[in-house]
Amino acid sequence: xxxxxxxxxxxxxxxxxxxxxxxxxxxxxxxxxxxxxxxxxxxxxxxxxxxxxxxxxxxxxxxxxxxxxxxxxxxxxxxxxxxxxxxxxxxxxxxxxxxxxxxxxxxxxxxxxxxxxxxxxxxxxxxxxxxxxxxxxxxxxxxxxxxxxxxxxxxxxxxxxxxxxxxx
Amino acid sequence: xxxxxxxxxxxxxxxxxxxxxxxxxxxxxxxxxxxxxxxxxxxxxxxxxxxxxxxxxxxxxxxxxxxxxxxxxxxxxxxxxxxxxxxxxxxxxxxxxxxxxxxxxxxxxxxxxxxxxxxxxxxxxxxxxxxxxxxxxxxxxxxxxxxxxxxxxxxxxxxxxxxxxxxxxxxxxxxxxxxxxxxxxxxxxxxxxxxxxxxxxxxxxxxxxxxxxxxxxxxxxxxxxxxxxxxxxxxxxxxxxxxxxxxxxxxxxxxxxxxxxxxx
Numbered sequence: 001x002x003x004x005x006x007x008x009x010x011x012x013x014x015x016x017x018x019x020x021x022x023x024x025x026x027x028x029x030x031x032x033x034x035x036x037x038x039x040x041x042x043x044x045x046x047x048x049x050x051x052x053x054x055x056x057x058x059x060x061x062x063x064x065x066x067x068x069x070x071x072x073x074x075x076x077x078x079x080x081x082x083x084x085x086x087x088x089x090x091x092x093x094x095x096x097x098x099x100x101x102x103x104x105x106x107x108x109x110x111x112x113x114x115x116x117x118x119x120x121x122x123x124x125x126x127x128x129x130x131x132x133x134x135x136x137x138x139x140x141x142x143x144x145x146x147x148x149x150x151x152x153x154x155x156x157x158x159x160x161x162x163x164x165x166x167x168x
Numbered sequence: 169x170x171x172x173x174x175x176x177x178x179x180x181x182x183x184x185x186x187x188x189x190x191x192x193x194x195x196x197x198x199x200x201x202x203x204x205x206x207x208x209x210x211x212x213x214x215x216x217x218x219x220x221x222x223x224x225x226x227x228x229x230x231x232x233x234x235x236x237x238x239x240x241x242x243x244x245x246x247x248x249x250x251x252x253x254x255x256x257x258x259x260x261x262x263x264x265x266x267x268x269x270x271x272x273x274x275x276x277x278x279x280x281x282x283x284x285x286x287x288x289x290x291x292x293x294x295x296x297x298x299x300x301x302x303x304x305x306x307x308x309x310x311x312x313x314x315x316x317x318x319x320x321x322x323x324x325x326x327x328x329x330x331x332x333x334x335x336x337x338x339x340x341x342x343x344x345x346x347x348x349x350x351x352x353x354x355x356x357x358x359x360x361x362x363x364x365x366x367x368x369x370x371x372x373x374x375x376x377x378x379x380x381x382x383x384x385x386x387x388x389x390x391x392x393x394x395x396x397x398x399x400x401x402x403x404x405x406x407x408x409x410x411x412x413x414x415x416x417x418x419x420x421x422x423x424x425x426x427x428x429x430x431x432x
Contacts, residue, residue: 002239003308012230026234033238037245040304041393044412046369048308108224126186127221133188152182159217 004033007049010129011056017124018060018117028063032056050131053139057121064117111161119154126151172200174207181211185218295356295384296392302353303373303395303410306362313349313364323350327361333405335361335376336429343424345372356383365421372411372421379406389415398422402429 011032015025032055036043043051112120118140125136133147140147172180177200183189184197201208315326320337327335330352339347345365353362355377365372377383379401386408390397398418399408407425411418 002242003305004238004242005235008230008235008238009227012234013228016228026231026237029230029234030238030241034241034245037242040301040308043304043308052308104220105224105226108220109226112221112225123221124225127218128225128227133183133186148183148186148188149179151186152179155182155214155217155221158221159213162217162220 004036004052007052010049011052013128014053014121014124015056015060018057018121019063020113024063028059029056032059047135050135050138057139107162107165111158111165114161115154115157119150119157122147122150123154123158172196174204177204177207178210181207181214185215296386296390296397298355299375299397299408299410300393300395302355306351306373307371314351316349318347320347323347323363326350331359331361333378335363335405337363338425338428340365340424340428345421345424367413367417367421370411370413372409372418374425375408377406379404400426402426
């Protein structure tokens with residue numbers, strides 16, 4: 001087992017969800033791990049997963065910037081959390097998704113894919129990789145408070161978007 | 169305690185659902201939720217959304233081919249990170265031979281290159297590099313312990329049959345260095361015991377190998393690529409400790425280990 005293997009799935013999952021393109025994700029993960037190999041002496045020995053995911057994430061953002069066709073794909077100006085701007089949920093009595101499992105999954109993927117990258121990555125790192133706010137803060141290079149506000153906005157936007165998709 | 173207003177509560181609810189709030193902040197959220205139906209509904213909605221993402225979002229699995237591609241690239245780099253080949257430097261000399269100035273510069277470079285290549289790299293340097301690499305890789309792969317135990321009576325027998333020598337094992341918990349376990353490693357192409365200790369989240373690897381006539385020796389203290397190495401010999405064995413600690417900290421570890429050995 002090589003040193004990078006335990007973290008391959010996490011790296012791939014993050015790159016795949018950020019870039020939404022198999023070929024681009026393959027390039028990003030490959031370049032990141034080779035880059036990590038040449039910079040092994042910069043690793044502080046504490047959290048290999050966070051260190052590797054930071055490199056992968058930076059690589060993905062460079063790709064997104066190079067390939068941004070419209071600026072909305074990459075919104076980075078969300079860092080200041082405006083509590084007044086937190087969207088209200090539409091008060092449908094029960095927004096429970098009354099849909100078949102496969103259809104729910106498809107809608108969920110669509111809604112998640114539509115989120116700005118900063119919210120999407122926060123949700124992926126929290127719910128799929130089960131990382132702490134501190135680890136997510138390290139990887140995404142923002143304060144811990146920003147991680148919480150991004151998750152707040154991400155979940156609220158996701159919920160709103162799911163309601164819109166299920167109740168046209 | 170200050171009362172939370174609704175907008176702040178709706179932010180804190182996320183830290184609450186993710187178990188990231190301290191007791192005081194969690195209590196403030198609790199108190200607000202008890203008196204506010206709207207925020208309670210929001211909290212229920214967010215808990216559902218959180219669960220939906222956890223259960224419903226696909227975890228992408230890395231393609232098998234990607235692993236092989238990365239491995240091939242790293243192997244290639246590993247082969248290339250030796251010293252530059254003589255042929256490459258020689259080729260460079262003639263590629264740039266365009267005028268007197270560059271010719272002179274190239275000749276100077278060639279002389280330097282020959283000196284660098286001709287100087288044999290010391291085995292001791294190689295051993296130090298190898299130890300740093302093994303230490304970093306074991307931390308990266310999070311496979312730094314094959315036998316997890318703080319009990320030396322478990323760790324010591326684990327090595328028998330795997331090594332042709334019996335490494336001494338002590339738990340140094342009382343001295344501030346709890347034993348986490350051990351693993352089998354290789355140094356200079358020979359099997360070595362690696363004991364893993366911890367101090368305040370710093371991982372200390374202690375490599376143990378028999379002293380051989382041809383084997384390399386390290387200076388007692390060595391700083392290499394940001395890591396501290398401390399080495400000593402005892403009873404025909406070479407001990408090399410490595411950690412991202414300062415010299416004093418790691419010397420205290422070696423002193424603790426040696427006094428435990430003396431007490432046996």
